Amino acid sequence: MNVGIKGFGAYAPERVVDNAYFESFLETSDEWISKMTGIKERRWASEEQDTSDLAFEASKKAIEDAGLTPADIDMIIVASATGDMPFPSVANMLQEKLGTRKVPTMDQLAACSGFMYSMITAKQYVQSGDYKNILVVGADKLSKITDLTDRSTAVLFGDGAGAVVIGEVSEGRGIISYEMGSDGTGGKYLYLNKDTGKLVMNGREVFKFAVRIMGEASTRVVDKAGLKSDDIDMFIPHQANIRIMESARERLGIEREKMSVSVNRFGNTSAASIPLSISQELENGRIKDDDTLVLVGFGGGLTWGAMVIKWGK
Numbered sequence: 001m002n003v004g005i006k007g008f009g010a011y012a013p014e015r016v017v018d019n020a021y022f023e024s025f026l027e028t029s030d031e032w033i034s035k036m037t038g039i040k041e042r043r044w045a046s047e048e049q050d051t052s053d054l055a056f057e058a059s060k061k062a063i064e065d066a067g068l069t070p071a072d073i074d075m076i077i078v079a080s081a082t083g084d085m086p087f088p089s090v091a092n093m094l095q096e097k098l099g100t101r102k103v104p105t106m107d108q109l110a111a112c113s114g115f116m117y118s119m120i121t122a123k124q125y126v127q128s129g130d131y132k133n134i135l136v137v138g139a140d141k142l143s144k145i146t147d148l149t150d151r152s153t154a155v156l157f158g159d160g161a162g163a164v165v166i167g168e169v170s171e172g173r174g175i176i177s178y179e180m181g182s183d184g185t186g187g188k189y190l191y192l193n194k195d196t197g198k199l200v201m202n203g204r205e206v207f208k209f210a211v212r213i214m215g216e217a218s219t220r221v222v223d224k225a226g227l228k229s230d231d232i233d234m235f236i237p238h239q240a241n242i243r244i245m246e247s248a249r250e251r252l253g254i255e256r257e258k259m260s261v262s263v264n265r266f267g268n269t270s271a272a273s274i275p276l277s278i279s280q281e282l283e284n285g286r287i288k289d290d291d292t293l294v295l296v297g298f299g300g301g302l303t304w305g306a307m308v309i310k311w312g313k
C-alpha cells in the first residue's frame with residue numbers, strides 16, 4: 001500500500017512581529033538577527049488563541065482538502081511541545097473542536113521533529129490496514145514559553161500549525177523512505193525550565209548537532225529510497241536557522257533554488273515549521289504532483305526525523 005498525504009492545511013496567526021520589535025527592550029538588532037538566523041519576522045498568536053486553536057484552523061483545511069469531513073477521521077495525532085495544558089492532550093481538545101467520532105487521540109512530543117515523528121507513526125497505522133484516515137497536526141505556540149529577557153532565544157521562535165490527512169494514495173506516491181532517531185544525552189541543550197516555564201537553549205551545541213544530523217539523515221533517506229540528489233525536486237528542512245539549512249543543503253548536494261525557505265517569514269515554529277514551509281511552496285506553485293520531496297527535522301531531545309515523499313494523492 002502507498003501511504004501519503006491525502007489532504008493538507010496550514011495556519012499562521014495574524015500578528016506579525018518584526019525584528020525591530022525586539023530592539024526596544026533587548027540589546028539586539030534587525031541586522032544581527034537577519035545575518036545570524038535568516039529571520040525577518042515571525043507570527044505570534046493572541047492571548048486567547050492557544051495551541052489547540054491553531055491546530056483546529058489547520059485541521060479544518062486539511063480535512064476539506066482531502067475531500068473528507070471530520071466524521072471520516074479515524075485517529076488524531078498532534079505533535080506539540082506547547083500543549084494548552086499538560087492534559088488533556090491537544091489531540092483530545094482538537095477532537096472536541098472538530099466534532100469527530102470518538103476515535104483515538106494522542107499527542108506526540110519530539111519537539112521540532114514532532115511533525116516527522118507523527119507522520120511516520122501515522123503511516124504505520126495506515127499500512128497495517130487498521131486505520132484509514134489519520135489526521136496529523138504539528139502545532140506550537142512557542143511565544144508562551146519564550147523568555148523575552150534572553151536575547152539569544154527570544155528572537156528565534158514563532159507560532160503556527162500545519163495538518164495533513166495521512167492515508168492511502170495512488171501507486172508511486174507517498175512516503176518512500178524515512179528515518180527517526182534521538183540522543184537523550186543532548187536533552188540538556190534544549191529544554192523547558194520547570195521553574196520558569198521558559199525555554200532554555202545552548203545555541204552553539206544545538207547548532208553543531210543540527211548541522212551534522214540534518215545533512216546525514218537527509219542523505220540516508222535519499223539513499224534508502226534508491227535516489228540521487230539530482231532526483232530531488234525540493235528540500236524542505238526544519239526552519240530553525242538559515243545557516244543550518246544551508247549547510248544541510250550543501251551536504252545533500254542540492255541547488256539553492258530547490259530548498260524551501262520560510263524561516264524569514266515565520267521564524268522557528270517547531271512542529272509547524274515543515275508544514276508551514278510546504279504551504280508556502282504550494283501557494284507559490286513550487287510543489288506539483290509527483291514531485292520528490294525530502295523533509296527533515298531536528299529538535300529538543302535531541303531528536304531528528306527525515307523522509308522522502310512523492311507528492312500527490
Ligand SMILES: CC(C)(COP(=O)(O)OP(=O)(O)OC[C@H]1O[C@@H](n2cnc3c(N)ncnc32)[C@H](O)[C@@H]1OP(=O)(O)O)[C@@H](O)C(=O)NCCC(=O)NCCS
Pocket residue numbers: 027028029032033036037112151152153155190201202203204206207210240241244268298299300
Ligand atoms: C542562536 C544562534 C543564532 C546564536 O549564534 P552563535 O553563532 O551560536 O552565537 P553565540 O551564541 O555564540 O553568541 C555570539 C554572540 O552573539 C550574542 N547574541 C546572541 N543573541 C543575540 C541577539 N539576538 N542579538 C545580538 N547579539 C546576540 C551573544 O550574546 C554572543 O555575544 P558575546 O560574544 O558578547 O558573548 C545559533 O547558536 C543558533 O541558531 N543555534 C541553533 C538554534 C536552533 O536551531 N534552535 C532550535 C532547535 S529546534
